[in-house]
Amino acid sequence: MTAEEYYSLITAYVEERLSTDEFGRRFQAEFLNDPNFNREEITSLIHEYAEKEVSKQEFKRRSDALDESWLDEQGRSYKSLFELLNRLFIDWEVYYPECTPEQETPFEISEQTFRQTAIETKSALEQFLRA
DSSP, X not given: OOHHHHXXXXXXXXXXXXXXXXXXXXXXXXXXXXXXXXXXXXXXXHHHHHTTSSOHHHHHHHHHHHHHHHHHHHOHHHHHHHHHHHHHHHHHHHBOTTOOGGGOBTTBBOHHHHXXXXXXXXXXXXXXXXX
């Protein structure tokens, strides 16, 4: 998916033409199915962390190393796009429909917070596309 296509998808959500769930499903599918994205390695690392086979620090170190090596291969422009979209992806992963802003934790965020991240991502993408 191109930066323009991501921008259109995020705009549809911000303008409330897509529900949060529909947007999240589409965004996640596109982000994770990027042919340049090495899903096997990161999925394996996530599984190891979930099974407590690696510490939080080891997970962070290996995750950062995977990101850096993968992004270095893709080039500067793609790296910038990935960094813009990654925060939205991370927030999608912790979005919980029943969560209110008062109940938020580092592992659960409300729709309001997720929508704010989408608005910020849209703005950043506008700048990225103008550059």
